[in-house]
Amino acid sequence: MKYSESKDVMTPSGNRGPKTINIVLFGIGNVGGTLIKQIEEAQPRFLAKGLQIHIPVIANSNTAFFAKPNAEKGWEAGFKSFGFPQFIQDIFKFVKENELKNLIAVDATASADLVGEYFSLIENGFHIVSANKIANTLDVAFYTKLRDTLKKHHRRFLYETNVGAGLPVIETIKNLHDSGERITRIRGVFSGSLSYIFNRFSAEEKSFADILKEASENGYTEPDAREDLSGNDVARKLLILARELDLKREFEDVKVDSLIPTQLNGKTSVNEFKRRIDELNPTFENKKNQQAKGHVLRYVGELSVTEERLDVKLVSTPADSPLGQLKGADSLIEIYSDSYKKQPLVIQGAGAGKEVTARGVLGDIVKLAENLI
Ligand SMILES: NC(=O)C1=CN([C@@H]2O[C@H](COP(=O)(O)OP(=O)(O)OC[C@H]3O[C@@H](n4cnc5c(N)ncnc54)[C@H](O)[C@@H]3O)[C@@H](O)[C@H]2O)C=CC1
């Protein structure tokens, strides 16, 4: 498994060649697959700015593909024909043998197992960019240990897409907080998939189950849509923001109203859940019909920083309110602070979707690359 990347060569004008970043990509579903496409398309622009992004290793849950240099185009065929069973130790061996530098592991999975490998990735020289929210929502002991390990090995971990997909939510909140602003409350629609579902369900005569299926087909839901419907995904987002604000809260501290009816909760497998998805319909038809006139359903998260309270719930809100007017898979996040007391700072836009999320991941990669030599 030899991979000879184009080395840092001198150009005829005497300038150094482009700075090369080596990505090991875990997950080639909606986000990972789109990320490869976006990197290929943006490569000429990166090169013009002196940056070259290679993806020498592409892995899904069971296969790893060790690519040839500059051969990312058409990686799917290579992946199928020349993929190896995926073992993290083989990836470490490969990057070592090929002396690959500026290593970034991109986690575009929803896998807890991969998060378990973050420490060995860091110890083997990788920075991490993650769309996966799990590492930031395990217990505080794990959260702290991860940051201590990153510090010890001088590695970075960027995860802007954990909240609001491609929207600059974490960055904005972090900038405010780090500059001494006292954030008091963050509230809004944090789930792109549930925004899409309730925006349409409130306005159309289509069944809840049918709209949910379309949300999954569009790549808005989690790989297991029950993560969205249970409220876990929004709870994770609130917890991530709370921790950015130095609140040492645990996942169990988030008060969540699950949208999964009791008979489908708990022990159903993903496949059984999909088979019985129509059982969701009566519950949501009732909720829709029991509202006051001119009201719509929205699934809302609220972090009250001053009270250290995290709540996730379904509300009925006037159709002409800011949340009531949401369209598509938009998120709307209101940030209240000492400077934004009466009128919140508002971030709004697509809160899910493979294009916006992959672009957000690529944004983190480029940001990280700026600080590499
Ligand atoms: N789809 C969206 O709009 C957004 C997704 N995200 C996050 O991005 C992540 C990926 O989402 P999607 O691409 O929609 O999911 P997906 O289900 O389309 O793709 C997941 C991929 O991960 C792979 N995978 C699973 N376990 C793995 C492992 N141990 N090692 C390597 N690969 C593994 C699967 O084989 C699959 O290729 C999730 O954590 C999700 O929460 C974040 C923001 C928005």
Ligand SMILES: N[C@@H](CC=O)C(=O)O
């Ligand atoms: N499933 C999530 C995707 C982004 O995090 C959502 O619906 O918001």
